[in-house]
Amino acid sequence: MTQTVERRLTPKGEATRTRILDAAIDLIAAHGVSGTSTEQVRQAAGVSGSQLYHYFATKRALISAVITRQADAxxxxxxxxxxxxxxxxxxxxxxxxxxxxxxxxxxxxxxxxxxxxxxxxxxxxxxxxxxxxxxxxxxxxxxxxxxxxxxxxxxxxxxxxxxxxxxxxxxxxxxxxxxxxxxxxxxxxxxxxxxxxxxxxxxx
Amino acid sequence: MTQTVERRLTPKGEATRTRILDAAIDLIAAHGVSGTSTEQVRQAAGVSGSQLYHYFATKRALISAVITRQADAxxxxxxxxxxxxxxxxxxxxxxxxxxxxxxxxxxxxxxxxxxxxxxxxxxxxxxxxxxxxxxxxxxxxxxxxxxxxxxxxxxxxxxxxxxxxxxxxxxxxxxxxxxxxxxxxxxxxxxxxxxxxxxxxxxx
The missing domain is CATH 1.10.357.10 (Tetracycline Repressor, domain 2)
Incomplete structure (x- = not known):
């Protein structure tokens, strides 16, 4: 499912998604999963709430993408x-x-x-x-x-x-x-x- | 400081403290530190709120005792x-x-x-x-x-x-x-x- 979404992203969309993921990974490295809120990720990535929601509708979806990213690369x-x-x-x-x-x-x-x-x-x-x-x-x-x-x-x-x-x-x-x-x-x-x-x- | 407190405990007090610690260790093993509340520990240990507070005034104090216990034994x-x-x-x-x-x-x-x-x-x-x-x-x-x-x-x-x-x-x-x-x-x-x-x- 994640792959289907990724395939549809424009280069700009992919860059935004990557920026959000990078911000999440940095924050989780510093504060753990439980110590990281989606609002902190949103601020660190410099995106709007609706942008964040577009790529990751829930914290669960964001964490799932972080796990996949860390496992893959x-x-x-x-x-x-x-x-x-x-x-x-x-x-x-x-x-x-x-x-x-x-x-x-x-x-x-x-x-x-x-x-x-x-x-x-x-x-x-x-x-x-x-x-x-x-x-x-x-x-x-x-x-x-x-x-x-x-x-x-x-x-x-x-x-x-x-x-x-x-x-x-x-x-x-x-x-x-x-x-x-x-x-x-x-x-x-x-x-x-x-x-x-x-x-x-x-x-x- | 913890030792001073322990030294002063009656056998019954020590048994209560141990029961609380055992309950905390079980819950943390199952749900992690962030997934464990002091209220859950209180219920699992079968103690009153004031008893829990007497031995561990804060969650931080309880976690500290769990760490010491796991490191020691x-x-x-x-x-x-x-x-x-x-x-x-x-x-x-x-x-x-x-x-x-x-x-x-x-x-x-x-x-x-x-x-x-x-x-x-x-x-x-x-x-x-x-x-x-x-x-x-x-x-x-x-x-x-x-x-x-x-x-x-x-x-x-x-x-x-x-x-x-x-x-x-x-x-x-x-x-x-x-x-x-x-x-x-x-x-x-x-x-x-x-x-x-x-x-x-x-x-x-």
Whole structure:
């Protein structure tokens, strides 16, 4: 449904919708979902009430779009189809640490997940879908590595994908709370070392 | 200050305070901090408004006590001073996975951290203190292992402690969102393997 609406937007309409979403993401990063009102979003985006209503009739619709955006292209979302080598995984991990240092942890689904995982079931479902997509990207990359003989045949790809995803999200959560990128650095370092421990000698 | 108040409580008073805290923890696990009102806590605990006010004059005071309780003795808090061997760490990891299976993820500071890390600075400070305490427990255990020659002299204890903590919190967050204990199992397995990769041959 969202896609149908987006397809119909003029370039100007799309720019307005993007401006509203950007404002919502900034405010949620600073104050959480429950601490962000649509009126604050409206003011920050510099749009009228009727414009906001046109693109997002309810706060629920706005939050849904924020979740989709963060899952699709959030700062820490895995690049689609590219995480299929130890080098690519290392670059992804390095980028996650760097973004944590630069942005102080606006990274992503983890804030939304934690705040909304106890709330509205449909938000939780959308966040779950986002995570499942990330997990699938990681699994596909690891499978390609195993197929090329870079990971051992007995490597548990489901477990490796989850180890990478939990490291990213746990690192993000702790880094934000402790106000330091060190937790992200440690979690990604440990997860990458775990993946490497399943590599064949040829891949190292 | 909280301790002073607790010290003065009669056994009956302490039981009432505990009942209120238990009710708050249950409600927050189900609906989040922002989705839980003091009136709901009052009803669930079966106390009067004046009783609730006597123990927790504000919602802020109640949340503060919930954070302290979860940090001190939350289901996933490391047992004080006991995580000083590979066996003890493994038992802690196994217990975290089992609790995730049994309770479906009421485990802990991660819900509070994620919801409150974007909100009130004093709550964030209390959660940070809780994490710092857990980190110190893990570091002390790892240091004891290194001193006994079970971890290599060059093992980075800060990094290992953070790897264990982020695994616990990332595992908890993903497990709760995906509705499965598998993320916790994968994250703890990977983190323990990382610690083991720093063990001396004698310890394995």
């Amino acid at each position: 959030g700062p820490c979302a895995p690049p689609l189809g590219a995480l299929d080598s130890l080098e690519a995984l290392q670059a992804w991990a390095d980028a996650a640490v760097e973004r944590q240092q630069v942005t102080g942890g606006r990274c992503d689904l983890s804030t939304l997940a934690a705040e909304l995982s106890t709330g509205d079931p449909s938000s939780r479902g959308e966040i779950r879908e986002g995570y499942e997509r990330w997990r699938a990207v990681l699994q596909a990359g690891l499978r390609a590595m195993r197929d090329r003989g870079e990971l051992r045949p007995d490597a548990d790809l489901d477990e490796l994908a989850l180890a990478l995803l939990t490291a990213l999200q746990g690192g993000s959560l702790l880094a934000r709370t402790l106000g330091s990128a060190e937790p992200m650095r440690a979690s990604m370092h440990a997860a990458l070392a775990y993946v490497r421990s399943h590599a064949t000698p040829a891949a190292l | 939350g289901p996933c808090a490391p047992p004080l001073g006991a995580l000083d061997s590979l066996e003890a760490l493994q038992a802690w990891a196994d217990a975290a996975v089992e609790r995730q299976q049994v309770t479906g993820g009421r485990c802990d500071l991660s819900t509070l951290a994620a919801e409150l890390s974007t909100g009130d600075p004093s709550s964030r400070g209390e959660i940070r203190e809780g994490y710092e305490r857990w980190r110190a427990v893990l570091q002390a255990g790892l240091r004891a292992m290194r001193d006994r020659g079970e971890l290599r002299p060059d093992a980075d204890l800060d990094e290992l402690a953070l790897a264990l903590l982020t695994a616990l919190q990332g595992g908890s967050l993903l497990a709760r969102t995906l509705g499965s204990a598998e993320p916790m199992r994968a994250s703890m397995h990977a983190a323990l393997a990382y610690v083991r990769s720093h063990a001396t041959p004698a310890a394995l």
